[in-house]
Amino acid sequence: MLTDYNDIYLLNQELGYFYSVEKVKKKIEYITQNTKDIVLVAQHDNEVIGYIHGSPYELLCSDSLINILGFVVKEKYRNIGVGNILINNLERWAKENGYNRIMLVSGIERLNAYRFYQKHGYAYRKAKRLL
Structure with a gap:
């Protein structure tokens, strides 16, 4: 996935996130080496056309x-x-790894x-879904 950093950089721009390509590359390196996060990519003709980034989230009041x-x-x-x-x-992946909920934050606009x-x-309602 590290080699996909430029495509991910361009995808981020489609959402209005103008984080430098060098920083995207460093973030991918850090995430893949230091976290339990998962980043899945969709490809077409060797081009990354989409991605989803999920991160384990620990709470004192919930699983x-x-x-x-x-x-x-x-x-x-x-x-x-x-x-x-x-x-x-x-x-x-979440189910297979023992997570029973997914949440996200997305602007209603x-x-x-x-x-x-x-x-x-x-x-x-804070957009949580039971799996």
């Missing part, structure tokens, strides 16, 4: 869960199932994202 920290699909590949594959694979999450059973 462990996964927090979606980043999720984007390249605009020209949206609405053809790429996002479904990514979120379904993250949910499957992102209407397409909001509809996508609703379609997948995520509720707007």
Whole structure:
């Protein structure tokens, strides 16, 4: 995945995150070497066209869960199932690794994202979903 840093950098820009390519590369190195996070990518013709980043989240008032920290699909590949594959694979990984909930934070102004999450059973109340 480290070699995918430039594609991930470009995907981040589609969401308005202008974090430098060098910093994206360093973050990928750090995340893969020092955390229990999972980053799944979708590819088409050796190009990363989407990714989802999940991180274990520990609370004193709840079982462990996964927090979606980043999720984007390249605009020209949206609405053809790429996002479904990514979120379904993250949910499957979470279940297999003992997590029974996923949460995310997404601005309600992102209407397409909001509809996508609703379609997948995520509720707007701090957007937590039981698996």
